[in-house]
Amino acid sequence: MQSNDLRKNVTFFHLTRLMGTTMKNDQQPDEEAIIRQCLDGDKDSYSVLVDRYKAMAYNVTYRMVGDEDTAKDLAQESFIAAYAGLDRFRFGSKFSSWLYSIILNKCRDHLRLVKDTVSTDDLAEVMPDKGISPEQAASAHQSSDVLQRALDALPPEYREVLILKHIEELDYQEIAAITGAGIPALKVRAHRGREMLKKILEKAGVTHE
Amino acid sequence: MNNKERDIMHKILDRDAGDDEKKIITRDMESDPGLKEEFIGLEKAVRMLEESERLEAPPAFTTEVMKRLTRRSPSVLDRVKGFLLGSRVLRWNMATALAAAVIVLVTGVVVSRMHHEPAEPTMTAISVPESVPGKPEPVIGESTITVRLTFHAPEAHSVAVAGKFNKWRTDDEMKRIDGKWSIDLKLKPGVYTYSFLVDGKSWVPDPGAESYEDDGFGSQNAVLRVNT
Numbered sequence: 001m002q003s004n005d006l007r008k009n010v011t012f013f014h015l016t017r018l019m020g021t022t023m024k025n026d027q028q029p030d031e032e033a034i035i036r037q038c039l040d041g042d043k044d045s046y047s048v049l050v051d052r053y054k055a056m057a058y059n060v061t062y063r064m065v066g067d068e069d070t071a072k073d074l075a076q077e078s079f080i081a082a083y084a085g086l087d088r089f090r091f092g093s094k095f096s097s098w099l100y101s102i103i104l105n106k107c108r109d110h111l112r113l114v115k116d117t118v119s120t121d122d123l124a125e126v127m128p129d130k131g132i133s134p135e136q137a138a139s140a141h142q143s144s145d146v147l148q149r150a151l152d153a154l155p156p157e158y159r160e161v162l163i164l165k166h167i168e169e170l171d172y173q174e175i176a177a178i179t180g181a182g183i184p185a186l187k188v189r190a191h192r193g194r195e196m197l198k199k200i201l202e203k204a205g206v207t208h209e
Numbered sequence: 210m211n212n213k214e215r216d217i218m219h220k221i222l223d224r225d226a227g228d229d230e231k232k233i234i235t236r237d238m239e240s241d242p243g244l245k246e247e248f249i250g251l252e253k254a255v256r257m258l259e260e261s262e263r264l265e266a267p268p269a270f271t272t273e274v275m276k277r278l279t280r281r282s283p284s285v286l287d288r289v290k291g292f293l294l295g296s297r298v299l300r301w302n303m304a305t306a307l308a309a310a311v312i313v314l315v316t317g318v319v320v321s322r323m324h325h326e327p328a329e330p331t332m333t334a335i336s337v338p339e340s341v342p343g344k345p346e347p348v349i350g351e352s353t354i355t356v357r358l359t360f361h362a363p364e365a366h367s368v369a370v371a372g373k374f375n376k377w378r379t380d381d382e383m384k385r386i387d388g389k390w391s392i393d394l395k396l397k398p399g400v401y402t403y404s405f406l407v408d409g410k411s412w413v414p415d416p417g418a419e420s421y422e423d424d425g426f427g428s429q430n431a432v433l434r435v436n437t
Binding site for chain 1: 267
């Protein structure tokens with residue numbers, strides 16, 4: 001029974017995500033009109049876009065930085081920066097893609113400031129040893145957020161690709177447009193990121209079902 | 210596990226793998242428990258990401274963002290475009306309507322006075338009585354003096370002025386404003402005789418003239434003295 005409920009929830013979860021993707025595509029002309037209104041000085045119109053994407057922004061920032069207050073600040077700053085730079089928005093492209101890139105830049109800047117990461121390229125070998133400690137793992141279990149702890153242990157470049165690919169469910173083409181990286185490089189990052197994540201989760205006691 | 214198997218596993222996780230590749234990895238996993246364990250571990254990690262909890266944005270998120278926005282100042286180009294192409298809605302209340310009415314009224318009075326009762330000249334070219342219908346009103350020009358002749362004849366259809374200054378031509382039509390006829394003449398200092406031709410047939414000496422003299426035909430002409 002429990003298993004059936006879980007399956008239903010997962011199916012519903014995927015359906016809503018798929019619907020969300022479709023909605024985003026349909027909303028493009030509407031969003032362009034809103035952006036033009038904002039550019040004409042109608043500030044209040046912007047609240048429609050904030051309402052539409054606030055959950056996405058907050059989820060991405062939270063998964064990137066792992067702290068709710070910081071995530072909220074970064075998400076809000078991202079919207080403010082997007083509004084200030086609306087005259088640089090390229091009509092014909094998706095507002096959500098543009099917003100994603102601003103959000104990621106905000107997160108990168110923040111992570112650079114707090115210097116809680118190690119350099120990217122030689123992490124494939126380093127990360128298994130840098131995985132979370134048993135104490136951290138226990139704490140993570142208690143907070144029921146093992147995944148977030150594991151993500152926090154990944155370098156930001158890998159973390160952001162995994163978030164965009166597997167949480168936001170974007171395709172590599174869109175991720176490439178957002179991050180400015182090439183698709184082959186993104187696939188390598190996803191590949192390495194998944195392997196690191198798997199090792200960290202195993203260390204944290206997440207067993208295979 | 211070789212590199213090819215590793216690549217195929219990640220292609221499957223990226224949902225990029227073809228059926229042939231899936232068959233290869235399925236076959237290889239049957240003979241290699243390590244490969245199978247690796248793949249299950251990776252799949253588990255991906256599933257955790259895909260099924261991770263979707264958080265709601267904190268309360269008042271939008272309100273807080275909107276409060277922190279600074280109003281955009283449109284570029285010059287946008288402003289010009291908006292001015293030329295933007296649609297407008299007139300919004301008003303009684304206070305602004307009254308203020309607008311006062312402005313219109315005052316402007317109307319000022320404009321009306323400019324046309325009907327021009328300002329007093331700074332220099333008087335001739336001396337004439339006040340408030341007479343044909344009072345000449347001189348205005349100083351550079352080398353000549355502009356004199357305005359006025360004539361009250363509300364019933365007339367046309368009034369022309371003829372005199373010594375235009376060699377008695379009758380084509381200098383006066384302009385009618387609210388029943389009052391008016392014309393500006395640029396004259397050098399001197400003494401000029403003149404008369405008004407009403408409706409092209411009746412000669413009327415200016416009733417407001419300072420003086421008159423006989424025209425030699427049994428009638429009189431007005432006399433205009435233009436002083437420096």
